[in-house]
Amino acid sequence: MKRSISIYLTIGLVVALFLFSFNGLAQQEKSGGTLKIVVGGSMGSLNPITSDWIPGYSRLIYGGLLSRDFDFEYQDYAIKSWEISNDGLEWKLHLKEGVKFHNGQEFTAQVLSDWLKVLREGSGSSDWENVTEIEPLDKHTALVKMKDTTPTFLYTLVNEFSTPISTEYWNKVGGKEGYGYDKICGFGPYKVVDRPSQYKIILEKFEEFDWGPSWWENQGPGYVDRIEITYIKESSTRIARLQANEADIIWSGVPAHRLSDLKKNEDVKVVESSSSSVKYMGLDLASPKLEDKRVRRAINLAIDRESLGKVVYNGIGKPAHQFLRRFVPASNIPDELLSRYNPEKAKELMKEAGHEDGFTLRTMIVDESDIKKLATTLQAQLESTINVKLDIKTYDEDTFFAKREAHEGYDASVFGYAYSTAGIFHWFFHSSMKPSPNYLSVDNEFVDMIDESARTAPNPEIHHAYYRLLNKGMQKIVIPYAPLWHPVTLGAYRKNRVDGWKTLTLGGAPITDLWIPADARK
Amino acid sequence: MTLFQYFIRRLFFAIPKVLILTIIIFSVLRIAPGSPVSHLVPDTAPPEKIQEKREELGLDKPIYQQYFIWLKNVVTGNWGRSIISRRPVTDLVVDRALVTLAMTIPTAILVYLIAVPIGIISAIMRNTIFDHAGMFVVIFGASMPSFWIAFMLMYLFSIKLNLLPTSGAGGIKYLILPVASLTIVGMALTARITRSSMLEVIREDYIVSSITDGLPKPIIYYVHALKNALLPVITVLGLRIGWLIASGVLIEFVFARPGLGRALIEAIYSRDFPVVQIIMTLLVFFVIFGNLLADVLYGVVDPRIRY
Numbered sequence: 001m002k003r004s005i006s007i008y009l010t011i012g013l014v015v016a017l018f019l020f021s022f023n024g025l026a027q028q029e030k031s032g033g034t035l036k037i038v039v040g041g042s043m044g045s046l047n048p049i050t051s052d053w054i055p056g057y058s059r060l061i062y063g064g065l066l067s068r069d070f071d072f073e074y075q076d077y078a079i080k081s082w083e084i085s086n087d088g089l090e091w092k093l094h095l096k097e098g099v100k101f102h103n104g105q106e107f108t109a110q111v112l113s114d115w116l117k118v119l120r121e122g123s124g125s126s127d128w129e130n131v132t133e134i135e136p137l138d139k140h141t142a143l144v145k146m147k148d149t150t151p152t153f154l155y156t157l158v159n160e161f162s163t164p165i166s167t168e169y170w171n172k173v174g175g176k177e178g179y180g181y182d183k184i185c186g187f188g189p190y191k192v193v194d195r196p197s198q199y200k201i202i203l204e205k206f207e208e209f210d211w212g213p214s215w216w217e218n219q220g221p222g223y224v225d226r227i228e229i230t231y232i233k234e235s236s237t238r239i240a241r242l243q244a245n246e247a248d249i250i251w252s253g254v255p256a257h258r259l260s261d262l263k264k265n266e267d268v269k270v271v272e273s274s275s276s277s278v279k280y281m282g283l284d285l286a287s288p289k290l291e292d293k294r295v296r297r298a299i300n301l302a303i304d305r306e307s308l309g310k311v312v313y314n315g316i317g318k319p320a321h322q323f324l325r326r327f328v329p330a331s332n333i334p335d336e337l338l339s340r341y342n343p344e345k346a347k348e349l350m351k352e353a354g355h356e357d358g359f360t361l362r363t364m365i366v367d368e369s370d371i372k373k374l375a376t377t378l379q380a381q382l383e384s385t386i387n388v389k390l391d392i393k394t395y396d397e398d399t400f401f402a403k404r405e406a407h408e409g410y411d412a413s414v415f416g417y418a419y420s421t422a423g424i425f426h427w428f429f430h431s432s433m434k435p436s437p438n439y440l441s442v443d444n445e446f447v448d449m450i451d452e453s454a455r456t457a458p459n460p461e462i463h464h465a466y467y468r469l470l471n472k473g474m475q476k477i478v479i480p481y482a483p484l485w486h487p488v489t490l491g492a493y494r495k496n497r498v499d500g501w502k503t504l505t506l507g508g509a510p511i512t513d514l515w516i517p518a519d520a521r522k
Numbered sequence: 523m524t525l526f527q528y529f530i531r532r533l534f535f536a537i538p539k540v541l542i543l544t545i546i547i548f549s550v551l552r553i554a555p556g557s558p559v560s561h562l563v564p565d566t567a568p569p570e571k572i573q574e575k576r577e578e579l580g581l582d583k584p585i586y587q588q589y590f591i592w593l594k595n596v597v598t599g600n601w602g603r604s605i606i607s608r609r610p611v612t613d614l615v616v617d618r619a620l621v622t623l624a625m626t627i628p629t630a631i632l633v634y635l636i637a638v639p640i641g642i643i644s645a646i647m648r649n650t651i652f653d654h655a656g657m658f659v660v661i662f663g664a665s666m667p668s669f670w671i672a673f674m675l676m677y678l679f680s681i682k683l684n685l686l687p688t689s690g691a692g693g694i695k696y697l698i699l700p701v702a703s704l705t706i707v708g709m710a711l712t713a714r715i716t717r718s719s720m721l722e723v724i725r726e727d728y729i730v731s732s733i734t735d736g737l738p739k740p741i742i743y744y745v746h747a748l749k750n751a752l753l754p755v756i757t758v759l760g761l762r763i764g765w766l767i768a769s770g771v772l773i774e775f776v777f778a779r780p781g782l783g784r785a786l787i788e789a790i791y792s793r794d795f796p797v798v799q800i801i802m803t804l805l806v807f808f809v810i811f812g813n814l815l816a817d818v819l820y821g822v823v824d825p826r827i828r829y
Contacts, residue, residue: 045608178608198607199778230778234776234778237775240677240689241688244684244687246688246689398556398557398560401556402556
């Protein structure tokens with residue numbers, strides 16, 4: 001009996017040793033090399049405290065408090081788990097142990113509390129406006145106290161602006177004056193080693209990283225030793241780099257019209273994912289021509305979104321039949337409320353409203369190629385269907401926003417937003433947001449009331465239910481927009497240079513799961 | 523007046539020109555819609571935060587006060603920091619200017635080295651196959667948009683032949699395609715002016731009589747005629763600096779070169795006032811200096827010109 005136990009133990013040990021060494025070998029097999037990534041968005045300053053925008057790849061450096069998995073569900077990252085009090089005013093955050101910044105500072109509940117003070121020095125703290133205090137209960141448990149219920153707090157914890165930076169490092173480099181260009185310190189899987197120009201940043205594997213989200217295949221340090229990220233504004237140049245073997249990955253920003261070219265290239269894999277972007281036509285409720293709800297409804301019904309998407313985006317993406325993206329819980333509304341092409345009904349509504357002969361809408365747009373194409377295609381569709389002419393004026397982004405703020409010179413606009421929660425309703429349509437960002441002059445008690453109920457809901461489920469109700473109301477009663485198109489995020493990589501790619505909901509892939517095949521590393 | 527005295531006098535008179543232009547640039551930037559604050563503060567920020575940021579950047583003061591503060595700082599060597607990247611403007615401009623100069627100086631040299639001989643040969647051998655071929659090449663370059671030529675060169679030499687990098691900045695190999703693109707486009711005007719000017723000069727009596735006197739033609743054309751024919755070519759030299767920078771912006775975008783033109787466009791879009799003002803002032807200075815240089819070269823080429 002004793003003998004057989006010892007035999008089993010020995011076999012078990014041998015198997016365990018084999019598996020361990022196999023795993024180690026596999027790890028070794030995948031490790032090494034330099035990955036060259038090109039990105040199309042602006043590089044920004046990479047300072048979440050002072051910038052109004054921070055690029056998505058910043059997560060490689062900063063990591064995150066929480067993450068979103070392939071199903072877009074909230075999951076762990078530096079925060080292991082969380083609890084919400086019954087009244088929704090306190091959130092208990094359990095931090096992972098052993099999380100360290102690139103400079104060696106440990107990430108603890110006290111650091112989280114100190115970081116909030118730093119965050120408030122800058123401009124990026126608006127998402128944390130409701131937080132009155134972060135009380136460290138012990139080294140790895142923090143109690144977040146709110147002045148109001150904040151059902152969107154999970155979204156706050158997952159967004160790029162909520163990625164803590166090392167407070168020690170922040171003070172060392174002189175605070176917001178010194179931090180951000182090449183002096184950056186987070187707890188993500190890669191650390192900044194050089195920034196040779198404004199358009200290039202070089203990252204190196206952070207060997208101590210072992211707190212990747214549990215849904216990543218590899219929670220440890222990345223397989224790739226070094227990552228070079230280059231910002232290239234011109235999309236054709238980005239593609240040329242990939243084709244000439246000078247880049248391994250186009251993280252995002254492959255234009256839809258180049259997709260068929262790239263798909264023909266057998267060495268390149270094109271990856272398509274959702275995006276938080278929605279293109280829409282804004283209808284100013286203060287415009288006398290648009291004050292009749294039937295006219296706004298008619299415009300919604302007069303748009304053939306399928307053909308619009310074919311002309312502008314080569315059909316890449318989805319027609320937008322409502323203002324929210326499909327992955328937003330509040331988007332789940334009955335089909336009859338969606339804006340679908342129905343030219344006969346559109347004409348009928350225009351006749352009922354006394355506008356059978358149509359009219360001209362002063363329409364402002366930003367100087368972006370897809371928006372310009374959308375606006376001109378829309379111009380042709382609306383004129384031919386309901387005799388509504390668009391007098392299009394193009395402005396650079398700052399002038400567009402200034403016009404919005406001054407609320408002058410437009411009846412309509414063609415624009416896009418990128419936001420992945422229903423909180424966009426508050427942002428664009430609450431009366432307190434007039435004249436900008438509520439530039440479509442929505443001033444409706446129903447909207448304000450439902451929005452406020454959603455924002456102060458004790459938990460996310462009730463929050464979503466209120467916003468679903470608001471979404472229905474916006475589609476049926478208020479109608480300050482005509483949704484147009486949901487573009488997708490398009491990326492691409494070289495098959496011989498990149499392995500382990502698993503596309504995330506909003507583009508990109510878990511970075512530590514990627515590796516460069518051994519023969520491509522030579 | 524000696525050449526040196528003339529140079530100093532012109533430099534002195536350039537100061538009010540630069541000052542007036544800086545006032546125009548400064549005012550236009552401030553009056554134009556948009557503000558850098560919108561790039562620094564999220565739209566959700568409360569009004570007090572926006573005001574705080576405006577005060578921090580000095581944008582709450584009257585425009586004339588802002589201008590004098592800026593002027594004092596520039597003169598004392600304090601060029602400030604980029605509002606967006608927070609980098610000192612001096613570092614940013616020096617880095618970018620080096621990249622731009624590395625592309626524009628060889629282009630300017632090549633344009634003259636290639637275009638002037640084409641113009642001369644076309645004039646001397648007018649209405650021959652050489653003239654037609656030379657002018658065809660030149661007009662082809664002038665008719666094509668610079669970015670199209672850039673992409674065609676990139677496609678051929680980088681993607682198909684894999685001889686040169688597609689884009690970026692680094693050693694000489696990164697310069698070949700951008701310089702070639704700009705040179706092809708830039709040659710046209712210089713070659714055309716050289717040709718027409720040379721044609722005019724070789725019809726002059728002193729050239730015709732030199733030919734009939736039996737002087738060697740190369741000496742007549744390349745020593746006597748060329749000197750006079752070059753004057754209009756030199757005139758456009760100053761203006762070509764402005765052209766080089768303007769065309770360079772597109773080329774910098776296509777070849778992803780982190781140069782001055784690209785920095786300027788991005789700074790204008792983000793209303794990064796300190797960066798825009800310094801770069802614009804430098805460009806104004808370069809153009810004025812280029813014209814001054816052209817005037818000085820007149821005297822060198824033609825000693826009859828007195829200052």
